Amino acid sequence: MNAKLVCPECKNDVDLSRYPNLAVGMVVECNHCGMTLAIKEIGDAEVKSEIVDEGK
């Protein structure tokens, strides 16, 4: 996994090493701001995600 995920909330790179089996539809947590992110697309260089609103 060389693709990077940039958190849409805090714009930092999310540490994906904690998610070795990353797949579309998975939910990950930004290790910088704690935002919950749903994986939308996994590309060669970039992973795209969207913010998951919880508890609303």
Ligand SMILES: [Zn+2]
């Ligand atoms: Zn973040």
